[in-house]
Amino acid sequence: MALQDIVEQTVTGLGYDLVEIERSAGGLLRVTIDLPWDPQAAEQFVNVEDCEKVTRQLQFALEVDGIEYKRLEVSSPGIDRPLRHEKDFERFAGQVIDITLKAPMGAAAAGQVSANRKKFRGTLERAEGGQGWQIVWSDEPPVKPGQKVSKKRPPAPVQALGFTLDELREARLAPIVSFKGRGAAEG
Template identity: 85%
Template sequence: MALQDIVEQTVTGLGYELVEIERSAGGLLRITIDLPWDPKREQFVNVEDCEKVTRQLQFALEVEGTEYSRLEVSSPGIDRPLRKEQDFERFAGHEVDVTLKAPMGAAAGGQVAPNRKKFRGTLERADAGGWQIVWSDAPAVKPGQKVSKKREPAPLQALGFTLDELKEARLAPVVDFKGRRPKAVGES
């Protein structure tokens, strides 16, 4: 049985979602898990979840004779990778970092640098059924900095893409200190 199948079968059998499998030098096998998406409430993987999956995976990998020197099971963290269509649906409206396989080139119409491949903005469903990322190139306001109400806001830009055009997509790591959250694009 292939490693992917063993891990996926074990993780989903315990009621979790497999996010990523990574093999590193030195025999490290890193498994990233998450709880299945429930739109009614936000849930997070905790240490007990990781311990439970680790114990079961150790047994399953030993039975199958899979070679590894160290097993690490963890949550996806604040910069969770987005891979499947359901990941994009789950995190629509969140700030994401997107890296394209190929630069924009002339398709950007001069709006962005033609060799640009990386973008950060809000993930939205596009009208054509694909996805888009919306951002503003306005400089970030520093804490305590006064901003004139007369100043024109920078225009919003949008980039449509399909999952086939992506090299990588991740949640943007936004840290929330003391309940202060950055305002979403278009929020006042």
């Protein structure tokens, strides 16, 4: 069996989702796992015991099938989790993400955005009409604590970019860290 099949079968058999497999120079095999998403349940996170359980099972499965590796690393997706499948986009709708397009915008942005731009950060939303996705952002800089903002200055316009998963080179959750604690309101 191929490496992808062995790892996927082992990970899903233990009740986890396989996020990605990466082989690096020097024989490192990196496997990223996540807990299956349940929209009704509270958000849960992969912990050390989950990674340890998958590591033990993968070591056994890879040895049985004779897959060569020097070091195995099993981890959670982290705060900059890659988004690859439709269910990932559904799960993280409303979150701030970073996307990189395969091709630059070109003339499609009607002068609103640089024609060579491929990278965007904004809030992920379902596109109008329910077909595809869009990212919404404003190029206005964030207000720093204690900074006075003129009420006369017009706000920067909100922009939206519609895209399909086929147009993406990469999509990830934006690694935004708040030291105010989990669930703290932005601002």
